Amino acid sequence: MTQPHIVWLRRDLRLADQPAFHAAAALGPVIPVYVLDDETPRHRRMGAASRWWLHHSLEALALELEAAGSRLILRRGKAAEVLATLAQETGAAAIHALRHVEPWWRMAEKELAKALDLRLYDGLYLMPPGSLRTGGGTPYKIFTPFKNALIDAIGEVDVLPAPRLSAPESWPASDKLDDWALLPTTPDWAGGFREAWTPGSAAAHARMEEFKDILAPYRQDRELPSIDGTSRLSPHLHFGEVSPRQLWHAIAGMGGQGPGFFKAELIWRDYAANLVLQFPDYGARSYREGYDEGLWRDPENDQAAAADLAAWQQGRTGYPIVDAGMRQLWHTGWMHNRVRMIAASFLVKHLLIDWRQGEQWFWDTLVDADYPSNATNWQWVSGTGVDSNMFVRIMAPLSQSEKFDAGAYIRQWVPELGKLSDPYVHDPESFRCRPRDYPAPVIGHKEGRERALAAYKAMKG
Structure with missing residues (x-):
């Protein structure tokens, strides 16, 4: 009897251009398994919006595997322990x-x-994280030289087709996806x-073809x-339904500035992974020292700050472009990139609320x-990151709204x-x-800007 090989799935829910599937399929029968692990991530338990996506992505992958003569095994618990048990149950040769x-x-x-x-195996990014080094042999910290190094190194990109899978002699038991209760019910939001x-x-591939147009x-x-x-490919990329190398390959040879x-x-996505590899707590700790001393208002101990945070979360700040974005986020689980920055x-800056409050809200919604992209983007905006915008560069949301012609967007949301x-x-x-029935601004733009600059000056001593 040929020993089966387990493929452990996380953010890589596809068959094509998935090196782990290819390696396992070349060695014997394949047992694909997804472990819902809420224990290992601890404070980074998957957010509610992501759990909704995960349910439907696993459904789609199960159908894809079934069409290939395989099936998806679902287990729940601490991943390292669950996989060790499953390997013993099945006599698996490797994971x-x-x-x-x-x-x-x-850690897992x-x-x-x-x-x-x-x-x-490497397959989540364009290049293996940590593989690009400066002339001095150290990891890159600044985006532009990282981007240039990746473009020089990547060369012509090939992608793997979906492998042919063989089934084990017997399948292990599997959880039922519905029993995981990943979807909202009371209420169904x-x-x-x-x-x-x-x-x-x-x-994901259908959207990729639409996007090329x-x-x-x-x-x-x-x-x-x-x-x-x-x-609109970011959630498909995050869950690995399409690989970044597939996207790179798909637009190769297309002219104009758009593809570049x-x-x-x-590449920014790769850069974010490169930073988290160097600074694992990048989503919880400001890279620049001193920013956490006296700059932020504390919603837990300041009622006015708590009210401002709630107004931001609910899209009730009195700034139309901000409110439209926050309501789009709540309704669809996604927000336009320009509006995310605003x-x-x-x-x-206007509300002087710690970037981690926003990062956690985005994580859930x-x-x-x-994790790498969310942390890197928030630290870039807040001025606390390795390579980031300066804190004193404060976006003017009202003029940004007009500059980027957001009128129809505001009227929609x-x-x-x-x-x-x-x-x-x-x-x-x-x-x-x-x-x-529309709220007044929680703070005037000039007032908010001056307060932010004064707080920054006081922080600097």
């Missing part, structure tokens, strides 16, 4: 998995490797998610919230909540302002046309 950079997964990989033959998204590898003007269109100018700018965003800057035309919809308070 194959894609290497992850999140600190909790690195080390624990599992002590007891079993764990074989790790995911109606907007169902309207906006179709998880799964097939849907609008890629040429991507440099300009990605900045405009009111049009479909972004890739999209490639830069894929909303994040507003929380950190985003379907593309990715803030119905109280639905009857206002441009330019009034961007700043109804200043034009004295704010509807009664």
Whole structure:
């Protein structure tokens, strides 16, 4: 009897261009397994929006495996312990998995490797995290030289087809997906998610083909919230339904500036993983020292700060572009990238609330909540990161809204302002046309800017 090989799945829910599947399939029967592990991540338990996506992504993968003559095994518990038990049950020769950079997964990989033959492969990023080094042999900390090094190193990208899988003589027991209760029920808040998204590898590739049709003007269109100018591939990438190398390969040879700018965003994703590999607690600790001493207002001990945080979370700040973004996030589990920057800057600088409050909110509400990218983006906006925007560079949300033509976007997500035309919809308070059912600004722009600069100056001593 040929010993089976286990493929341990996490954020790599696909068959094509999945090196762990290929390696296992070449050696014998394959047992694909996903372990729902809420113990190893501890404070990084998957957020509610991501759990919704996970349910549907696992459903799609199970169907894909069934069509390939295989099946998906589901188990729940601490991953290292569950996999060790499963290997003993099945007599598995080895466990194959894609290497992850999140600190909790690195810990689980080390624990599992002590007891079993764990074989790790690279496949989540364009290049293996940690493989790019400066001339001095150290990891890159600054994005631009990292980007240039990756472009020089990557060469022509090939992708793996889906492997042919053989089944073991007998299948181990599996949990039922519905028993995991990943979907919201009381209340069912995911109606907007169902309207906006179709998880799964097939849907990811369909979206990739749609995106190629609008890629040429991507440099300009990605900045405009009111049009479909972004890739909307981030949740598919996060859950590994499509690989970054598949995307890189798909747009190879396409002309214009659009492909280059999209490639830069894929490289930023690699860069974020590179930072978390160097600084595992990057999602919980400011890289720059001193920023946590006296700069932030504390919502736990300051009622005004708590009210401001709640207004931001609920999209009730009185700043239309910020509120539209936060409501889009709540309704669909996603927010336009330009608006993410505006909303994040507003929380950190206008409201002087710690970037970690925003990072945690995004972690729970985003379907593309990715630890390296989320941490890197928030630290960039807050000015606390390795390579980041300066704190004293404060976005003006009202002028940003008009600059990037967000009127239709605001009218869609803030119905109280639905009857206002441009330019009034961007700043109804200043034009004295704010509807009664829309809140006044929680703080004036000039007042917020001056408060932030004064707090920064005081922090600097």
